[in-house]
Amino acid sequence: QVQLVQSGAEVKKPGASVKVSCKASGYTFTGYYMHWVRQAPGQGLEWMGWINTNSGGTNYAQSFQGRVTVTRDTSISTIYMELSRLRSDDTAVYYCARDGTTSGWYGDYWGQGTLVTVSS
Amino acid sequence: QSALTQPASVSGSPGQSITISCTGTSSDVGGYNYVSWYQQHPGKAPQLMIYDVSKRPSGVSDRFSGSKSGNTASLTISGLQAEDEADYLCSSYTSSYTVVFGGGTKLTVL
Numbered sequence: 171q172v173q174l175v176q177s178g179a180e181v182k183k184p185g186a187s188v189k190v191s192c193k194a195s196g197y198t199f200t201g202y203y204m205h206w207v208r209q210a211p212g213q214g215l216e217w218m219g220w221i222n223t224n225s226g227g228t229n230y231a232q233s234f235q236g237r238v239t240v241t242r243d244t245s246i247s248t249i250y251m252e253l254s255r256l257r258s259d260d261t262a263v264y265y266c267a268r269d270g271t272t273s274g275w276y277g278d279y280w281g282q283g284t285l286v287t288v289s290s
Numbered sequence: 291q292s293a294l295t296q297p298a299s300v301s302g303s304p305g306q307s308i309t310i311s312c313t314g315t316s317s318d319v320g321g322y323n324y325v326s327w328y329q330q331h332p333g334k335a336p337q338l339m340i341y342d343v344s345k346r347p348s349g350v351s352d353r354f355s356g357s358k359s360g361n362t363a364s365l366t367i368s369g370l371q372a373e374d375e376a377d378y379l380c381s382s383y384t385s386s387y388t389v390v391f392g393g394g395t396k397l398t399v400l
Contacts, residue, residue, distance in 0.1 A: 205389065214293070214394040215328075215336065215379055229387050265335055274324030275383040276341035283335055 172196040174266055174281035181287045187254040190284045192266030199247040200224040203269035205277065206240060206251045208262040216262075220269065221249055256288045294319065294380055294392035301398040307368040310395045312380030313361055318390055320361035324383035327356060327365045330394075331376045339378075340365060367397070375399045 177191040192204070206218040219230035221240045228240050234253070242249045249266060263283040270278030295313040302308040312319065312327075319325055325343045328336035338347050340356035343363060353368045363382075367374055380392040 207391075215381070215391040217381075217389040217391060220389070231388060267336075270338075270341065271324075274322060274342065275381070275389050276324070276326035276338060277328070277336065277381075278338050278341070278347065280335040280337075 172268065172279045174268065174279055176264075176266060176281040176284045179285040179287070181289065182256050183290055184256055184258060184288055186256050186288075187252060188256060188286050189250055189252040190264050190266075190286070192249045192251075192281050194247045194249070194268070197268075200244055203272075204240075204242070204249045205267045205269055205275070206238075206249075206264060207267055207277070208264045209283075210259070210262040213262075215265075218251065218264075223249065253286075256286075258288050260286065261288045262286060292390070294382060294390055296378075296380060296392035296395045298393070299396045299398065301400055302367075302370045303400045304370050304372065306370050307366060308370060308397065309367075310365045310378050310380075310397070312363045312365070312382075312392050314363075314382055314390070315361055317386075318382040318384040319358065319363050321385055322383050323358070325356065325358060325363040326381045327354075327363075328379045328381065329376045330379060336379065370399055372399050 173195045175193045205220045239252045266281040267277035268279040323343045327340040330336045343358045344356040377394045379394045
């Protein structure tokens with residue numbers, strides 16, 4: 171069965187960077203795009219970017235341009251999201267999601283979420 | 291890319307039907323049949339309920355249905371049950387090859 175397992179919670183200081191991982195299993199890793207989505211406390215979902223797990227190509231939301239980097243390691247079926255220059259309003263649960271289609275988008279499987287807390 | 295617009299809350303009694311709207315622009319909702327809907331219970335990851343405007347993943351109850359007219363998509367839940375109480379979020383593919391979400395709607399089953 172498809173599973174996306176994310177790394178554990180992180181506490182970071184303002185200005186630092188965080189790197190969250192998402193390990194996929196139960197399907198052909200390079201056959202699906204992957205996305206990162208975050209959710210601040212009490213807020214809705216905010217899309218951050220996607221990665222073509224086959225080519226490594228990426229596309230990011232304009233609001234995160236220059237601060238976010240999404241990469242993958244096909245040898246271990248894992249994607250990573252690194253967010254730099256952290257601010258207090260980056261405190262959120264970060265989710266990875268598999269894109270169920272090659273045309274358009276829908277998140278058919280989601281990771282369990284990783285809480286990132288930014289606090290001095 | 292601005293967030294899609296959803297009502298903050300809706301409510302209904304068991305057995306009734308409710309509809310949640312999701313309004314975007316011609317660059318997202320109106321331009322593509324790539325609207326999806328997610329159910330999210332507190333502290334849990336989102337779960338896909340509808341994709342490509344009106345398709346249901348296997349395992350999702352046929353009480354859930356989706357539609358679209360112009361720049362507005364809608365999720366209808368019929369025969370409301372207590373377990374349907376959750377947040378519902380819409381999402382769309384956009385002309386910039388990106389994704390946009392709505393702010394979410396809290397459904398209360400009275």
